[in-house]
Amino acid sequence: MEFNPTLPIYLQIMNHIKKEIVTGVLAPGERIDSVRTLSEKYGVNLNTMQRAFSELEREQVISTQRGIGSFVTQDTHIISTLKTEMSQTLINEFTRGMKSLGYNPNEIIDLLRKDLEE
Amino acid sequence: MEFNPTLPIYLQIMNHIKKEIVTGVLAPGERIDSVRTLSEKYGVNLNTMQRAFSELEREQVISTQRGIGSFVTQDTHIISTLKTEMSQTLINEFTRGMKSLGYNPNEIIDLLRKDLEE
Amino acid sequence: MEFNPTLPIYLQIMNHIKKEIVTGVLAPGERIDSVRTLSEKYGVNLNTMQRAFSELEREQVISTQRGIGSFVTQDTHIISTLKTEMSQTLINEFTRGMKSLGYNPNEIIDLLRKDLEE
Amino acid sequence: MEFNPTLPIYLQIMNHIKKEIVTGVLAPGERIDSVRTLSEKYGVNLNTMQRAFSELEREQVISTQRGIGSFVTQDTHIISTLKTEMSQTLINEFTRGMKSLGYNPNEIIDLLRKDLEE
DNA sequence: GTGGTCTAGACCACA
DNA sequence: GTGGTCTAGACCACA
Numbered sequence: 001m002e003f004n005p006t007l008p009i010y011l012q013i014m015n016h017i018k019k020e021i022v023t024g025v026l027a028p029g030e031r032i033d034s035v036r037t038l039s040e041k042y043g044v045n046l047n048t049m050q051r052a053f054s055e056l057e058r059e060q061v062i063s064t065q066r067g068i069g070s071f072v073t074q075d076t077h078i079i080s081t082l083k084t085e086m087s088q089t090l091i092n093e094f095t096r097g098m099k100s101l102g103y104n105p106n107e108i109i110d111l112l113r114k115d116l117e118e
Numbered sequence: 119m120e121f122n123p124t125l126p127i128y129l130q131i132m133n134h135i136k137k138e139i140v141t142g143v144l145a146p147g148e149r150i151d152s153v154r155t156l157s158e159k160y161g162v163n164l165n166t167m168q169r170a171f172s173e174l175e176r177e178q179v180i181s182t183q184r185g186i187g188s189f190v191t192q193d194t195h196i197i198s199t200l201k202t203e204m205s206q207t208l209i210n211e212f213t214r215g216m217k218s219l220g221y222n223p224n225e226i227i228d229l230l231r232k233d234l235e236e
Numbered sequence: 237m238e239f240n241p242t243l244p245i246y247l248q249i250m251n252h253i254k255k256e257i258v259t260g261v262l263a264p265g266e267r268i269d270s271v272r273t274l275s276e277k278y279g280v281n282l283n284t285m286q287r288a289f290s291e292l293e294r295e296q297v298i299s300t301q302r303g304i305g306s307f308v309t310q311d312t313h314i315i316s317t318l319k320t321e322m323s324q325t326l327i328n329e330f331t332r333g334m335k336s337l338g339y340n341p342n343e344i345i346d347l348l349r350k351d352l353e354e
Numbered sequence: 355m356e357f358n359p360t361l362p363i364y365l366q367i368m369n370h371i372k373k374e375i376v377t378g379v380l381a382p383g384e385r386i387d388s389v390r391t392l393s394e395k396y397g398v399n400l401n402t403m404q405r406a407f408s409e410l411e412r413e414q415v416i417s418t419q420r421g422i423g424s425f426v427t428q429d430t431h432i433i434s435t436l437k438t439e440m441s442q443t444l445i446n447e448f449t450r451g452m453k454s455l456g457y458n459p460n461e462i463i464d465l466l467r468k469d470l471e472e
Numbered sequence: 473g474t475g476g477t478c479t480a481g482a483c484c485a486c487a
Numbered sequence: 488g489t490g491g492t493c494t495a496g497a498c499c500a501c502a
Contacts (some may be wrong), residue, residue: 010492047494050477065474084221108234247476272489287477326448331377345470
């Protein structure tokens with residue numbers, strides 16, 4: 001059995017920023033705090049924050065302009081795709097876990113519905 | 119922002135054993151491998167495995183008889199409660215995540231249903 | 237006027253490795269020296285070499301297996317595309333330079349032909 | 355492997371001025387801005403600009419008269435030789451690069467011709 | 473100020 | 488052994 005290692009910090013930061021974009025905390029086109037500012041805010045090394053940013057840029061979620069700063073994408077299609085991807089990941093983790101406990105699809109939906117109706 | 123630390127290994131082991139009990143891999147009343155055997159099998163320190171066992175015993179999921187061994191509880195009520203607890207944890211994580219993405223209960227159920235119908 | 241900065245070392249290393257792949261010095265599927273070995277061979281920091289590798293992997297030119305090593309892609313289509321891209325870059329630099337000196341296409345071709353016939 | 359260091363700034367400036375002479379932006383015999391003026395325009399140290407000028411003078415591309423200023427050579431033979439030298443440098447870089455990618459002379463000419471015909 | 477690159481060195485998971 | 492992550496800190500180009 002292999003034990004769960006911690007999700008790398010840069011990935012946790014990426015997820016956090018993505019969530020802020022998907023939920024509108026960070027609006028399309030909005031300027032994001034500088035890597036310096038955020039590295040202090042998150043309490044991580046500058047390089048770690050830069051890695052998060054460069055990966056987010058590679059995924060076209062943000063765009064960076066040297067000497068100016070980084071900005072949330074203005075492409076709402078990318079943002080909606082992001083939301084779908086992130087929800088799909090949650091769904092997959094959930095259904096995989098429930099199935100490994102022995103629940104079938106109908107039971108999973110019933111349990112979820114009961115929980116949400118409370 | 120705080121980062122997710124790794125879940126302590128003894129808790130990961132506990133969850134793994136609980137899952138085996140809930141899904142019937144380990145039957146009610148069945149003898150469990152010794153702490154020593156399992157610590158080698160999982161590649162963890164003996165103390166770590168002992169901690170997992172003592173916690174499981176405290177939760178009445180297993181019972182240990184000195185000089186004889188450890189056994190899965192025969193109380194099926196405890197086992198079914200265990201299953202409910204574990205599924206509830208998954209449900210909570212899932213709904214919390216989906217809500218933080220901005221989905222409302224109806225949307226969550228719809229997305230899950232579509233996913234499970236595939 | 238802006239002055240040419242040095243091409244980042246990790247890009248120079250990427251180009252060097254790409255050239256070895258395109259020319260067959262590194263065969264498809266062949267194992268590449270470890271990042272440690274190469275960082276010593278090239279006299280650069282381990283992190284710089286890792287950056288070169290991770291970018292090459294992102295471009296699917298090499299594939300990396302944790303704990304084992306990195307390998308040249310076996311996809312010959314990727315390799316031939318790589319060759320085309322690299323030659324196109326050289327062609328663009330050349331024609332841009334010649335045109336800025338005042339040569340027209342026919343003159344450029346003539347000069348090149350005379351040079352190559354020597 | 356040795357890495358490409360940045361071309362010294364005075365050489366970059368020399369090339370830039372040579373290109374302006376070869377392409378006629380600076381006509382034969384035309385007066386060139388003073389070292390002082392140009393060092394500010396290029397944003398470089400006065401000494402750097404002086405070095406560029408003294409090298410250009412050594413190559414007889416410009417001539418300087420104390421107290422009056424610097425002038426582009428009136429010798430069109432020198433200018434045409436300059437053009438040939440600069441194009442030869444581009445040709446050498448290009449053919450060396452293409453050959454190191456594995457192309458033979460005929461292929462190089464074909465690729466260039468196709469590119470220029472577009 | 474801003475982001476980009478690089479070094480030096482540590483610790484980790486995996487095989 | 489192998490690659491992956493992270494920190495601390497330096498220097499750079501660009502605006």
